[in-house]
Amino acid sequence: MAVDNFQLTYLTDGSPYLLLTPTALTFTPSLKEKTVNIKGGNLTNDITLSGTSAFSLSRTTITAAEAMATGGVDVIVTSSATGNLPNDSLILSCGTLRNKVVLTVAESPITVSTAGLFYDQSLPAAMSINVGGDLFSNVALTAPIGITLSESSVSAVDAKAGKAITATWDQVTRLENKYIHLTSGLKKDSVLLFAVNDNVISTWDADNAEVTPSKLTDFGWSQTLADGITDGPVVFNEYNITGGSRLVPAANAAHTYHGKTWIGHRVAYLRAWGSPATNVFNLSVNLEANKTYVFRAVSAWHNNETTPTFTYAVNTAKANLGTTLGSQSVLCTVKQQSEDFGFEFTPTTTATHYLTVASNTINDAMFGVDYLAIYPKVPAGPTAVDQTEGSDILVYPTVTDGSIRVDLGEKSGFISVYDITGKRIQFKAVNSSIETLTLPSTGMYIIEIKTATANKTAKVIRLN
Numbered sequence: 001m002a003v004d005n006f007q008l009t010y011l012t013d014g015s016p017y018l019l020l021t022p023t024a025l026t027f028t029p030s031l032k033e034k035t036v037n038i039k040g041g042n043l044t045n046d047i048t049l050s051g052t053s054a055f056s057l058s059r060t061t062i063t064a065a066e067a068m069a070t071g072g073v074d075v076i077v078t079s080s081a082t083g084n085l086p087n088d089s090l091i092l093s094c095g096t097l098r099n100k101v102v103l104t105v106a107e108s109p110i111t112v113s114t115a116g117l118f119y120d121q122s123l124p125a126a127m128s129i130n131v132g133g134d135l136f137s138n139v140a141l142t143a144p145i146g147i148t149l150s151e152s153s154v155s156a157v158d159a160k161a162g163k164a165i166t167a168t169w170d171q172v173t174r175l176e177n178k179y180i181h182l183t184s185g186l187k188k189d190s191v192l193l194f195a196v197n198d199n200v201i202s203t204w205d206a207d208n209a210e211v212t213p214s215k216l217t218d219f220g221w222s223q224t225l226a227d228g229i230t231d232g233p234v235v236f237n238e239y240n241i242t243g244g245s246r247l248v249p250a251a252n253a254a255h256t257y258h259g260k261t262w263i264g265h266r267v268a269y270l271r272a273w274g275s276p277a278t279n280v281f282n283l284s285v286n287l288e289a290n291k292t293y294v295f296r297a298v299s300a301w302h303n304n305e306t307t308p309t310f311t312y313a314v315n316t317a318k319a320n321l322g323t324t325l326g327s328q329s330v331l332c333t334v335k336q337q338s339e340d341f342g343f344e345f346t347p348t349t350t351a352t353h354y355l356t357v358a359s360n361t362i363n364d365a366m367f368g369v370d371y372l373a374i375y376p377k378v379p380a381g382p383t384a385v386d387q388t389e390g391s392d393i394l395v396y397p398t399v400t401d402g403s404i405r406v407d408l409g410e411k412s413g414f415i416s417v418y419d420i421t422g423k424r425i426q427f428k429a430v431n432s433s434i435e436t437l438t439l440p441s442t443g444m445y446i447i448e449i450k451t452a453t454a455n456k457t458a459k460v461i462r463l464n
Contacts, residue, residue: 039072115258119195146173190452276358301332340429413451
């Protein structure tokens with residue numbers, strides 16, 4: 001038995017009724033007109049339509065005959081709202097019948113094409129970001145000293161189409177986790193800024209040679225087994241080859257950083273087999289004795305394997321066979337999502353050292369290195385305590401036996417811990433609202449928190 005050609009028919013008991021399609025309309029600053037179809041049955045009265053001052057209607061009266069005719073009547077609703085309206089209504093009355101169409105006006109968030117811009121002395125001083133959004137008001141942009149913006153305001157019209165803004169670094173000012181702020185009414189977004197002009201590994205990606213036959217081995221990279229001498233199983237291929245360890249164009253990486261597309265100029269894929277004890281990548285770097293350096297990296301898990309942990313370290317020898325001066329491990333849980341790495345260290349000798357990268361996976365795991373920097377630390381640490389800016393950020397308890405909690409107020413950001421001498425002993429990028437830290441020993445510490453919208457420092461004492 002086959003059944004076909006169904007037709008749905010609205011059946012009533014003979015009482016008058018109204019049918020509205022759709023029953024809700026959503027408008028944006030640029031989408032101002034929408035249509036609702038009105039039908040009825042068993043009507044003996046005309047239909048009256050009424051809205052609020054934020055909306056105008058192409059019809060305010062519909063006769064019963066029009067509503068009951070085939071196809072009903074289309075009414076154009078036009079928004080004149082200048083701000084968000086979460087729950088307005090178009091009211092329809094027909095005798096004792098009442099019905100409504102819910103009217104909502106909502107602007108979009110500000111959109112910005114990248115969450116972070118990273119500069120150093122061998123990267124372009126000018127980088128472009130795209131600002132967009134369907135907004136009621138213009139987007140205001142502010143940048144810290146050291147960054148010049150091509151425009152400080154983007155009109156709502158330009159934002160709807162998308163507007164390119166150039167952010168130019170002066171190549172002098174050091175910017176460690178500062179922000180470009182974007183504001184339109186109550187809507188906000190930001191772009192992280194990082195810029196140093198004394199990155200001692202600024203040419204790690206074959207800068208100015210990003211063409212075939214460039215190889216990572218041409219610029220200080222090696223891969224060794226546990227003995228630090230024997231080459232590892234990974235093949236170092238030429239620029240932009242599809243296999244092995246190689247340099248690739250940033251446009252081909254498809255990485256994200258803090259939820260937005262990575263905009264950068266350096267990407268190296270390191271194809272790792274084996275555990276950290278047997279298979280390590282090494283990048284040679286010349287360092288001075290008794291000078292404190294800061295290491296900063298942005299790196300992604302590209303493909304292959306599941307949730308690998310990657311470890312950066314600075315060691316006096318290849319394959320971490322010497323003295324490790326600093327290290328950080330990060331569990332990568334989302335493919336092509338870049339994570340932050342950072343730590344400080346102080347060499348005891350002036351010599352060639354090695355930045356090492358290792359994976360905990362036994363099989364193949366591709367590591368996407370988006371940005372690397374090692375640079376001398378500026379001696380001065382934070383001096384202010386309990387700044388009023390960022391008062392919604394909480395650090396507690398301020399007297400502790402070891403652990404403290406940092407409440408970022410539903411934000412992401414960066415946390416630094418300084419000892420009493422001003423030396424930064426911990427650095428952490430966080431994407432959760434609450435973070436727990438452990439202070440290493442008895443003493444006083446300064447906790448510095450930076451988010452896209454606030455900065456705060458707080459003094460904490462560990463008693464034992």
